[in-house]
Amino acid sequence: MKTLKKQLTDGIQRALESLSYPGKDFSLAPPNNPDFGNISSNIALLLANDLKTSPLEIANAIANELQSAVLDHIESITVTPPGFINFFIRNSFFQSSIKSIRKAGNSYGRGIVGRGKTANVEFVSANPTGPLTVGHGRNAVLGDSIANILEWNSYEVTREYYYNDAGRQMHILGQSVEARYFELCGRKSNFPEEGYQGEYIREIARQILDRRGTELGSGSHYFKDDAEKEIFSEIKNSLKRLGIHFDHFSNEKTFYENGAIDQFIMELKKKDLIYEKDGATWFRATALGKEKDRVYIKTSGEPTYRVPDTAYHRDKLERKFDLIVDIFGADHADSYPDVLLALQAMGLDTSPIKVLLYQFVTLMRDGQKVKMSTRKANFVTLDELKNDLGADVVRYFFIMRSMNTHLDFDLDLAADQSDKNPVFYLQYAHARICNIIKHGKEKGIKETSSFQDGQLTHEDELNLIRHMVHFPELIETTHDTLEPQNIANYLQELAARFHRFYGQCRVITENKELSKARLGLVSAVKIILGNGLSILGITAPERM
RNA sequence: GCCCCGGUAGCUCAGAUGGAUAGAGCAUCUGCCUUCUAAGCAGAAUGUCACAGGUUCGAGUCCUGUCCGGGGUACCA
Numbered sequence: 001m002k003t004l005k006k007q008l009t010d011g012i013q014r015a016l017e018s019l020s021y022p023g024k025d026f027s028l029a030p031p032n033n034p035d036f037g038n039i040s041s042n043i044a045l046l047l048a049n050d051l052k053t054s055p056l057e058i059a060n061a062i063a064n065e066l067q068s069a070v071l072d073h074i075e076s077i078t079v080t081p082p083g084f085i086n087f088f089i090r091n092s093f094f095q096s097s098i099k100s101i102r103k104a105g106n107s108y109g110r111g112i113v114g115r116g117k118t119a120n121v122e123f124v125s126a127n128p129t130g131p132l133t134v135g136h137g138r139n140a141v142l143g144d145s146i147a148n149i150l151e152w153n154s155y156e157v158t159r160e161y162y163y164n165d166a167g168r169q170m171h172i173l174g175q176s177v178e179a180r181y182f183e184l185c186g187r188k189s190n191f192p193e194e195g196y197q198g199e200y201i202r203e204i205a206r207q208i209l210d211r212r213g214t215e216l217g218s219g220s221h222y223f224k225d226d227a228e229k230e231i232f233s234e235i236k237n238s239l240k241r242l243g244i245h246f247d248h249f250s251n252e253k254t255f256y257e258n259g260a261i262d263q264f265i266m267e268l269k270k271k272d273l274i275y276e277k278d279g280a281t282w283f284r285a286t287a288l289g290k291e292k293d294r295v296y297i298k299t300s301g302e303p304t305y306r307v308p309d310t311a312y313h314r315d316k317l318e319r320k321f322d323l324i325v326d327i328f329g330a331d332h333a334d335s336y337p338d339v340l341l342a343l344q345a346m347g348l349d350t351s352p353i354k355v356l357l358y359q360f361v362t363l364m365r366d367g368q369k370v371k372m373s374t375r376k377a378n379f380v381t382l383d384e385l386k387n388d389l390g391a392d393v394v395r396y397f398f399i400m401r402s403m404n405t406h407l408d409f410d411l412d413l414a415a416d417q418s419d420k421n422p423v424f425y426l427q428y429a430h431a432r433i434c435n436i437i438k439h440g441k442e443k444g445i446k447e448t449s450s451f452q453d454g455q456l457t458h459e460d461e462l463n464l465i466r467h468m469v470h471f472p473e474l475i476e477t478t479h480d481t482l483e484p485q486n487i488a489n490y491l492q493e494l495a496a497r498f499h500r501f502y503g504q505c506r507v508i509t510e511n512k513e514l515s516k517a518r519l520g521l522v523s524a525v526k527i528i529l530g531n532g533l534s535i536l537g538i539t540a541p542e543r544m
Numbered sequence: 545g546c547c548c549c550g551g552u553a554g555c556u557c558a559g560a561u562g563g564a565u566a567g568a569g570c571a572u573c574u575g576c577c578u579u580c581u582a583a584g585c586a587g588a589a590u591g592u593c594a595c596a597g598g599u600u601c602g603a604g605u606c607c608u609g610u611c612c613g614g615g616g617u618a619c620c621a
Contacts, residue, residue: 025561033564042563045601055601082601084564127621169621194620280619291546291617298619305621333548334616359549360615401557404549406614408556422569424583432581439580477560489558492568503576503585522580544583 001097001469004073005039008087012043015065021047021058030466037078037086038466044083055083094465095453101468101524102449109471109531113479114155117322121147122160124239124246124327128231129173130198132238132382134361134409135329140382141398141537142358143327144244145484148535153479155323160248162312165228166256168302172196173231174224180205181223185214204230238382242391243537250315252308260311261303265296267346288341306335310342317348324353325482333357356482358403364410380411388415392538396423399484399536422492423538426529429495431544432502433526440508440519447519455517460501464525467497471528475535484536491532498525 005028016023026043044059051058059079066077066085073093078086101108123143126136147157164170175192180202182189195201204227208216216222239245255261265281268274273284274296281297283306297303316324328336340350363380386394388411397414400422401407414421437447456462471490478486507518530540 027561027563029560029563031564032566036564040564042602045563048601080564082564164621167621278619282619295619300619302619304619309621330549330615331621332616335621357548362614402550405557406550410556420570420583425569428581428583432584436580443580474560481560483560485558486560489560489568492558496568499584500586502580506580508580544581 002472004089004093007072008039008041008074011066011069011071012041012062012085014069015062016043018065019061021062022050030470031084031086036080036084037076038089040084040086042084044079044085048083056081059083059085091457091462092454094462094469095456097465097469098453098456098520098524099449101527102520105527106531106534108527109152109475111153111472111476111479113476114150114153114323117155118158118320119147119150119155119323119325120158120160120316120319120321121150121325122162122316122327123147124235124244125162126235127164127167127169128228128235129169130196130231131200131379132235133379134363134382134385137242137382137385137394138358138361138398138403138407139327139329140239140242140244141395142356142403142484143325144242145395145399145487145536146325146327146356146482148537149475149478149482149484149487150323150325152475152535158248158321159244159246160250160316161246162250163252164305164308165251166253166308167305170224170228173227174221176201177205177208177223177227178218178220181208181216182218184209200231200234201227238386241383241386242395250312252312255308255311255315260315261307264311264314264342264346265307268342271345273342273345283338283342285338285341288345290338290341294338306338306342309335310339313339313350313353314343314346314348317343317350317352321352326353326355328355328357330357330359354482356403359406361407361409364408385411392423392427393421395537396421396488400488402483402485424544425499426491426495426533427539427541428544429498430526430529430533430540431542433498433522433529434542436507436522437519437526440515443508445508445512445515445519447523448516449520451516451520452513453517453520455514456521458501458505460497460504461518461521464494464497464501464521467494468524468528471532487532487535491529491536494525494528494532498522498529 008028012026013023024043024046026041026046028039028041030038031040044055044062047053047058048055056079063077063079063085073090075088075090078088080086121143123146124132124136124140126132132140144159147159150157172192172194173196176195176197179189179191179195184202184205207230208222208226211226212222265274268283273287275282275284279299280295283294283296285293294306295304296307326336336355340353343350382394389397393414397409398407440447456465474486474490478484505518507522508515533540
């Protein structure tokens with residue numbers, strides 16, 4: 001399809017030249033209405049103004065030029081008001097694509113824009129203060145799918161998790177565990193005002209008690225360190241259950257220890273972008289066009305999160321990735337620009353960094369919004385969600401809609417309606433195909449690469465193929481948008497066309513040749529479904 | 545006040561770079577399983593695409609303003 005489009009683009013450009021029309025950036029897209037062919041172009045409409053001629057006239061002139069050119073796979077060219085040029089593609093083009101899809105197999109659709117390039121996708125990045133919640137789930141699934149999309153475009157991808165292990169949150173975590181430990185020991189305890197109240201804190205304290213006895217003193221580093229270790233290992237398990245793994249972990253402590261933070265603050269100081277006021281250290285963002293200066297080091301002596309984050313992003317830039325993707329919740333919307341600003345002030349090129357913000361997930365339970373807070377232990381964990389709904393459903397729910405919109409996750413509904421979940425619609429198509437292939441085998445009709453693709457002439461067959469051939473372009477566009485729901489939408493449409501075909505056309509029949517051709521067709525659909533689902537991280541079952 | 549995201553069918557949401565009659569699922573109604581999986585298919589019904597201007601041959605899509613909802617605007621991350 002891509003080469004065909006390229007051919008048409010070139011053809012139109014040549015026509016423009018020979019007619020001495022000016023060049024224009026025109027579109028070449030499939031129209032909704034089949035009466036307008038398989039691809040149509042708006043070129044004439046775009047030229048009308050410049051040429052002061054009616055678009056229909058221009059369209060006819062271009063179409064005339066094209067008629068005399070040699071264009072492969074084009075059956076006919078028409079012009080329709082207000083001035084579209086429509087191309088009708090021969091069935092043979094679509095029919096023959098089946099064999100190329102089958103030949104490419106599980107690499108059908110792979111793009112090459114990222115060939116030889118590296119990408120870093122940072123996601124989840126939850127601090128190890130408690131179990132992952134639903135909000136982290138959206139982040140995790142988005143990030144993993146986006147990493148997959150980049151891999152499908154030939155990038156070498158590093159999946160990275162960054163966490164703060166030196167800040168206030170971790171300090172409070174340690175204090176919370178300590179208090180619970182003292183309680184268990186029957187010693188006097190003092191639970192911090194903003195401590196983490198979850199039951200998991202008690203369990204960690206109990207483990208520490210078992211492992212290290214009752215004699216730990218106040219302020220022992222074990223409270224924080226053991227808790228961090230334990231919680232982190234739980235986080236990794238939760239992610240694993242959703243099929244998510246990481247290649248690299250970074251933490252803020254590193255940047256304190258290796259001097260990176262002192263280093264960059266020094267650099268900014270030299271540029272007069274750091275100053276002291278009210279006992280705090282400030283970043284002079286206003287000098288760089290921002291509205292407010294930002295605190296870098298609090299009066300307490302602790303740096304704000306911006307500081308290690310900036311060092312961390314500098315580190316990522318210095319690792320020379322061609323593309324750096326950050327997946328952040330909407331609450332970061334106001335903070336990452338400061339990080340970028342500081343990096344630019346240091347003379348770094350931040351253009352490889354692409355920040356993706358997703359809106360919050362609102363959980364609905366019993367028709368009520370569930371307010372969540374890790375600290376108050378009032379949350380639904382990702383594990384609970386996964387256990388109730390299964391990994392496939394959880395993943396699909398998080399990517400089926402745009403990250404720009406709030407996600408209302410109705411827990412009761414999701415559980416009740418799990419039969420009717422759209423993810424099953426896709427998986428069912430895949431399972432159906434597997435069953436057809438199996439059935440064919442039993443009837444002695446094997447799936448083979450030699451079949452007469454010209455047998456595939458039914459309207460529902462062609463309609464299915466017409467959608468199939470767009471898959472490679474989809475992978476490419478999704479590389480630009482980085483919106484996994486584009487893939488989910490595409491697959492829904494593919495499954496719909498398959499199910500319709502299934503209702504209209506019987507695959508295994510007495511007609512051997514037709515059966516073989518249709519087996520070829522459905523196996524190609526299976527390939528695309530499988531490839532698409534794997535990008536979304538969802539299984540493609542053989543049976544349901 | 546300022547910044548970000550959203551406002552599309554009764555509900556939840558899709559609408560690839562502006563394109564030719566605005567889509568799906570759920571919910572409602574009508575058909576279809578002695579035939580490869582009915583977790584499916586076919587059909588019916590449902591809309592001032594928040595509102596008002598503007599740009600354009602053409603706007604759900606781009607620009608401006610207004611209204612509504614969510615989030616941010618910390619010496620919390």
